[in-house]
Each structure stands twice: as C-alpha cells, then as structure tokens.
Amino acid sequence: MKLLRVGTAGAERPALLDGNGTLRDLSGLVTDIDGALLADESALARVRAAAAAGDLPELDAEGLRTGPPLTGIGKILCIGLNYHDHATETGADIPTEPILFFKAPDTVVGPEDTVLVPRNSVKTDWEVELAVVIGRTARYLESAEEGLAHVAGYATAHDVSEREFQIERGGTWDKGKNCETFNPLGPWLVTADEVPDPQALSLKLWVNGELKQDGTTADQIFPVGEVVRYLSHFMTLYPGDVINTGTPAGVALGQPEPKPYLRAGDVVELEIVGLGRQRQQLKDA
Known part of the structure; x- marks a missing residue:
C-alpha cells in the first residue's frame, strides 16, 4: 500500500x-x-x-498539499557514510560499523514544502536517502532477516545538511543536520510487502534540473536489515521510528571547488523509484 x-x-x-x-x-x-x-x-x-x-471514498487531489506520510515520529536515526561511492568521494575511510547521528522529528516537512537555508549558512547540501519506518518494537535482534521483519515500510527522504555547521563548528554532526525543514519526507509510506528487495532501489536527485546523484541501494555498506539489527543493540526501536540509511555519491561536499552548495531560489528534485518523487524550492530562513 x-x-x-x-x-x-x-x-x-x-x-x-x-x-x-x-x-x-x-x-x-x-x-x-x-x-x-x-x-x-x-x-x-x-x-x-x-x-x-473499492470502499474508500475518492479525494480530489487537485491543489491538495501532500504532507509527511507519517506523524508522531519518535526518533529519526541517520546512518552516515553508508554508500561506498559517497565515502570515496568525500575521502573518508569505509566505516567498520555504522556511523550514527540523530535528527529531531520537528525537522520533518512534506515532500514539496519549502526548505529553508539557515541564517549564516554557506554550505547547505543535498542528500537523497532511503527512509526506513519501523513497525514492530525491536530489541537486541540477532540477524539482518529479523531486522527486515521489523520494518513497516519505506519512503523517500531528503537529508538536507549544512556542512560548515556539521564539520567545522566543533562537536557532533547534529548541528548541521537539525535546522528547520531539513528532512522532507514522502510523498508516500510504501508498505514493506511492496518493496521485496530494499537493496535494489534506484535513487536520483537533481538541482535546478541538473542530475547530481544517481545511485542504488545495492551500494550500501550496511544494508537495511543489518542497520536495523545493529541499532537494536544500542537502543529500543519503536513503531513509527524512522531510519535515514545514507546517501550515494554526488553531494556538493564531494565536488571540486568551488563546491555548488545550495542557495535561496534553487530547486531540488529527488526520487526513489517506486517510493515517489519530491520537489522543494529553497528560501532564506
């Protein structure tokens, strides 16, 4: 569904x-x-x-805003450097364990809502990601197969990032990940039964019509089931928790100087085949 x-x-x-x-x-x-x-x-x-x-009444979709496909999100867990090609483009070592950071649920907006460039930002970046939504409480899972069995569904996510805040301002990554509007989600939550292989999904992202990211979840270092299993050994995962599973190569951070970071007026479009497409115009906060 x-x-x-x-x-x-x-x-x-x-x-x-x-x-x-x-x-x-x-x-x-x-x-x-x-x-x-x-x-x-x-x-x-x-x-x-x-x-x-055929018992569900039809809704007139014309002019109707699509919001995030999930509400009441408990926590958003994010996996950094989870694609081989993205780790390579940024000059990072391939992680031996998943890199974890958090996003606050209040960063979530709809798939076509405005994304705000933070004040004093000079390095706002794009990241198309597969979002995993938990459907069963998970504690100390023993296998990747168990991990997949605890997934309710999947969605397209945009893990917007401010790289100066994230990397150059000290502390953890979280300062560059939690600015308002930094997690457009949707348009749909596609139930797991309609995604037989989450490691066979195509991800793409365009900036102002130019293709920037063109990857596949087959390139993930830690696949979905393993990510869920791993996280369940550090915290309890509850129904409605979201996991952003990383981004493929093609982000601004990985480009030659001058890096083409986002500015007000830019339009970002992204898509995961089968999970739907997003479009956001950026404005100054």
Whole structure:
C-alpha cells in the first residue's frame, strides 16, 4: 500500500493512493498514519480490505498539499557514510560499523514544502536517502532477516545538511543536520510487502534540473536489515521510528571547488523509484 497524509500543515488527513493512482480517503477507518497504526496488523488488514473492495471514498487531489506520510515520529536515526561511492568521494575511510547521528522529528516537512537555508549558512547540501519506518518494537535482534521483519515500510527522504555547521563548528554532526525543514519526507509510506528487495532501489536527485546523484541501494555498506539489527543493540526501536540509511555519491561536499552548495531560489528534485518523487524550492530562513 501507498499511505500518505494530505491537507494543510498540522491538519493532514490519512489517505491511500490506489493502484490506479486515485487518492482515497482513510479518515473513516483510521485516525492517522502513525506508529500505532503500523503496529496494528488488524487495522492495516482492514485498510487493505477496504481498498481491495473499492470502499474508500475518492479525494480530489487537485491543489491538495501532500504532507509527511507519517506523524508522531519518535526518533529519526541517520546512518552516515553508508554508500561506498559517497565515502570515496568525500575521502573518508569505509566505516567498520555504522556511523550514527540523530535528527529531531520537528525537522520533518512534506515532500514539496519549502526548505529553508539557515541564517549564516554557506554550505547547505543535498542528500537523497532511503527512509526506513519501523513497525514492530525491536530489541537486541540477532540477524539482518529479523531486522527486515521489523520494518513497516519505506519512503523517500531528503537529508538536507549544512556542512560548515556539521564539520567545522566543533562537536557532533547534529548541528548541521537539525535546522528547520531539513528532512522532507514522502510523498508516500510504501508498505514493506511492496518493496521485496530494499537493496535494489534506484535513487536520483537533481538541482535546478541538473542530475547530481544517481545511485542504488545495492551500494550500501550496511544494508537495511543489518542497520536495523545493529541499532537494536544500542537502543529500543519503536513503531513509527524512522531510519535515514545514507546517501550515494554526488553531494556538493564531494565536488571540486568551488563546491555548488545550495542557495535561496534553487530547486531540488529527488526520487526513489517506486517510493515517489519530491520537489522543494529553497528560501532564506
């Protein structure tokens, strides 16, 4: 299923995109798309049954904003340098264990919402990423297969980053990752049953129409199931938690000088095949 949330910011309603591309209203069946829904197999079964029976009312999609496909996010865990080609382009050693940093849930915006360039920013960068959404509580998992079994679904994410804040201002990476609007998510949460192999997904990103990133999740150093297993040994993962699993080569940080960092007025588009496309225009904060 392709689950999404539509409407004005803060007042989105749950919806489903059916196999014909028609937007369907879920508000008569569920209150929202959140961790509680993803953990409730009977509720998800009711949604599937209603969709299959054609019982869901149609929504007029024209002019309707698409919000983030998930609300009530507990935590956003991010894996750094998780693609071989991205580690190579930045001159970093291949990690021997996943590199972890956090994003606050309030960085999440819709897939076409404005992204704000922070004040005093000179190195705002782009990163297309596969987002993994947890559907079952995970503690001390023993295998990558168990890790995959705890995934509810997948989404397209834009891990916007400010490299000076991240790398040159001391401390951890988090200062360059948590500026407002720095995690557009969606348009859809695609349930795991429709993504048979998360290591066979194509990721692309364009800036002002120019292709910058063109990668595949097959290049991940730590695949999805292993990332979930690994993280479950350091913290409990709960339904509705999100994991951004890293970005392929092609970010501004990896380009020759002068590096083409983002500025107000730029337009970024990104897509993971099967998970949907995003488009954001940048403005000054």
